[in-house]
Amino acid sequence: MKNSLQTHINQNFPFLIGKKLLLATSGGLDSMVMLDLFHKLSFEIAIAHCNFQLRGIESFEDQYFVENYAEINNIELFATQFDTEAFAEDYKLSTQVAARELRYSWFYELLESKNFDYILTAHHADDNLETFLINFVRGTGLAGLTGIPAQNDKIIRPLLIFSRQEIEYYAKKNSIKWREDSSNESDKYLRNKIRHNLVPILKELNPDFLSSFQKTQKYLQESKTMAEDASIMIYQQVAKENGEDIHFDLNQLKKLPNFRSYLYQWLSEFGFSAWDDIYDLVESQSGKQVFSNEFRLLKNRDFLILSPINFVDENEEYFINKNQKEVKVPLNLSFCKVNDITKESNTTIFVDEDKLWFPLVLRRWKEGDTFRPFGMEGKSKKVSKFFKDEKMSLMEKENVWLLCSDNQIVWILGIRQDENFKIRNTTKNILKIQLE
Template sequence: MEKAFKNEIKLQFPYLCNAKLLLAVSGGVDSVVLAHLCKTAKLDFALAHCNFNLRDEESDADEDFVTDLAKKLKVKLFVENFDTEQYAKDNGLSIQMAARDLRYEWFEELRLKHQFDYTLTAHHANDSLETFFINLLRGAGLEGLSGINSDSNKIIRPLLNFSRKEIAAFAEENNISWREDSTNASTKYLRNKIRHELVPILEDLNPQFLETFLKTQSHLKENEELVEDYMSLLYPKIIGKTKYGYSLDINYLKKVPNTSAILYQLLKSFGFTEWNDVYNLMDAQPGKMVFSASHRLIKDREHLLLTEIDRTENKTYKIAKDEDFAMLPMGTFSFSEVKEIKEKTPNCIYVDPQKLDYPLTVRKRQEGDLFYPFGMKGKKKLSDFFKDKKLSLPEKENSWLLCSGDKIVWVINQRADRRFSITSPGQKIIKITFSL
């Protein structure tokens, strides 16, 4: 296996030979063998060990073992203790997911702080097999079935072409000791249930099942890459960048084959789960929406608009009387006294300072808002004003209002309210300018 590992590095990961590496070591056979293989391959690495404090003395014994391993290999060791149960409780996660989040966040912190080029983990072929079945049971798409990536986000997994049996055999042949996690024998967890109950049945049906599976997974990976190539051609024809997110052309989507699969590929990274609702949105009434935890998809006439969920909807910002400049999250306001009204542009208005009640406020629209649009007679509901301008929902929601008391002074960069306009010659004039 030592020779095979060196060939794997040479052919698949040649960049590791001159890199500074952080190796995640639990104390189990997989990570301990990887540490020994990296040593014999003369790679430059340090060890990182997470103590999740989930198995009392057993967790501490794992930490002691890894400490001795680092001394034996003469490499630097980083250790971090976590209150995993509390983190899981605070974040509404399972213990397994909490441990996963904690370790990967810490590995990345270490990598950046100590300038490691990559983080190595000891995932192997059986891990990829078990992950396949977990994702299959969850109804995953092609990317969930094509296996664990060997190289992703600075995390390298150089043992993916080796089986658990090969790794254990190498350890025994070379008198390498390791720690056995007692929870690995329990079928309480789905991964262990697959490992101890499902996989043996499949291996009984086909003794070469793991090798066959790896070939199948390789084909799935090739198909995934083919889909990605196809999507890269379709992407610019369907999606356009907008000021507030992305716009998807419904008419073009309906023309291409497998529209639902195309939509899934385009939107899968934005957290949507109700895919039937996403597909049906193309024929829904304008204004209908589908939400994920972080984004929403809006039907807007001939397009689907993808935007992040607005977290500033109810925020109000104040501008004091003596401020010449006010830097706010949406942009900067400047106030200056002028002698006459000169150029008129969308980003500035001229107002009578005597009519302003300070502090001025800047806010988003509210139900029932109305104003007296400059250049028009009477008053108008803000909702009707937006409708007449044919603004999309994101454009409406991202329109800010400059207000004096409960009165709108300016629908910013769109229309001033005539109640604050200059009515007498020679009076004071304040020019208000807004810039992004």
């Protein structure tokens, strides 16, 4: 097994050679075998042990066992204890998810603070099979059927090529001691139910099932890679990136016979899960939205617009005093007195300074705001109606700022000046305001 692992590393993880490696070690069979192998192969290693305090005295006995091993073998050890149940309750997580969040967060902290290059975990082929079956039972896309990745950023799983049976045989042959986790015997968790009840039946039906499964996963991985390649090509035809936003052209998208698959491929990484709602969005009316924790997908006429969720404080205000030359927050504005009007634009206006009341106020627009659009005679117009006439999207409207004088709108910044403050023949003092 040692020679097989060395060959596996040389062929697939040559970048591990000569690096500082942090080995996640619980004290169980798999991690103790991984620790023994990398120690014998003379890698520069250290141990990271998490005590989740979920099994009473057993959890502390696991910690003492790992600490004793590290001391005997002169291996650097990092150990920590978590109040996992309290964390799970505070963040409304399952115990298993909470433990995973705590574990990997701490691993990455060690990686950065102690200058390690990679984190190694002892997942093996049977773990991979169980993960596949869990995802299959719960329902998943192609990504969920490809199992546990051998590498995920700085996390490496070098034992995925070995079965639990091979690992146990190696441990017994080399007199490696390990701790048994009593929770592994309980069918409380779905993984244990699959391990104890389903996997034995599959192996009984086909004694070489694990090998067959590994071949199947290889084919699935190849199919996933092919789908990703196709997704990139279609993305270039359908999507246009605009700053932080991505605009998907629905006219182009709907020409694809399987556009739902492409949407899933493009959007899953942004945390979306309400796929039926997303697919319905394609035919919905403008203004409909679907949210993930950090992003939203908006239907705006012939486009789906993906953007980060920006939490807007509607009461945010900034004051501008008379004779102030510039503003840097929340926008770059400059103010200067001029004798003549030059070319006006969406980013430059000229106003009658004598009609302004200071301090001016920069604020967000609100429902009920009205103004007289520059160049339009007659009554005032609701800002919301003006936005609708200009066919502005919801996200464009959310980013609008108003420059106001005594509760009157002087300028919808970058869009339209108010008629009441324009330069006339009687104007004596001209103020140029420019948005950079």
